[in-house]
Amino acid sequence: MLDNKIALVTGGTGSIGAAICRCLAREGADVAFTYHQNEDGARALEQELKDAGRRCLNAAVAADDGAAIEAFAGQVEEALGSVDILVNNLGMTQVMPFALIEEEDWDQVVQVNLKSLFLSTRAVVRGMIRRKAGSIVNLGSIAGHRILEVPVHYACAKAGVSGFTTSLAKELSRYHIRVNEVAPGLVSGGIGNNISERQLEDYNRYCTTGRPGTPEEVAELVAFVASDRASYINGQTLHIDGGL
Numbered sequence: 001m002l003d004n005k006i007a008l009v010t011g012g013t014g015s016i017g018a019a020i021c022r023c024l025a026r027e028g029a030d031v032a033f034t035y036h037q038n039e040d041g042a043r044a045l046e047q048e049l050k051d052a053g054r055r056c057l058n059a060a061v062a063a064d065d066g067a068a069i070e071a072f073a074g075q076v077e078e079a080l081g082s083v084d085i086l087v088n089n090l091g092m093t094q095v096m097p098f099a100l101i102e103e104e105d106w107d108q109v110v111q112v113n114l115k116s117l118f119l120s121t122r123a124v125v126r127g128m129i130r131r132k133a134g135s136i137v138n139l140g141s142i143a144g145h146r147i148l149e150v151p152v153h154y155a156c157a158k159a160g161v162s163g164f165t166t167s168l169a170k171e172l173s174r175y176h177i178r179v180n181e182v183a184p185g186l187v188s189g190g191i192g193n194n195i196s197e198r199q200l201e202d203y204n205r206y207c208t209t210g211r212p213g214t215p216e217e218v219a220e221l222v223a224f225v226a227s228d229r230a231s232y233i234n235g236q237t238l239h240i241d242g243g244l
Contacts, residue, residue: 012042030056092112
């Protein structure tokens with residue numbers, strides 16, 4: 001499905017990010033990924049992908065460091081080739097009520113979830129425009145679409161992913177570049193570890209499949225949307241939430 005493709009994934013060592021890297025590699029892509037602090041996890045994932053016969057490159061890049069992501073994108077192109085697929089997976093949340101959110105909390109959540117989206121996309125999109133080809137998949141969340149008990153700053157940032165996706169999809173369509181959003185519901189691991197037992201019970205009660213999703217299920221959808229098999233899907237938000 002992704003033979004001879006080069007993919008760049010941000011936030012590659014998180015539970016969903018690592019699953020996406022593995023799935024893209026399994027489908028034939030060579031994979032580059034960024035991470036923040038989990039150097040051991042990055043090394044292990046890199047070795048795993050190389051053992052599977054794929055080329056791999058990674059770097060520690062801060063969410064707000066535009067120069068670093070530009071430099072890494074250049075390294076990827078030099079070492080692996082032109083980036084065909086960008087997966088903007090990097091994200092974070094803080095579990096706190098609105099009344100306790102400080103200005104720096106707001107800025108951090110918006111920066112990691114939304115500004116990083118701009119910086120990483122800007123770093124690779126010029127090459128896609130020159131080649132008139134590419135696929136960008138942004139990881140959103142049902143928190144940006146549904147009435148849920150979630151932190152307000154996280155919901156706002158994820159709602160911004162949808163606006164970014166639809167606007168950019170229109171702008172880049174003239175260059176045959178597709179831009180889509182995958183919006184997971186509750187997923188085991190990662191951010192899903194922060195919810196209470198009561199919230200988990202509520203989710204399972206209203207979710208038609210009666211359970212959280214897995215990182216691997218999200219990764220399968222990301223890989224499909226990124227591939228040429230999804231060539232008629234553009235500017236869309238694809239929910240993967242078990243049916244809420």
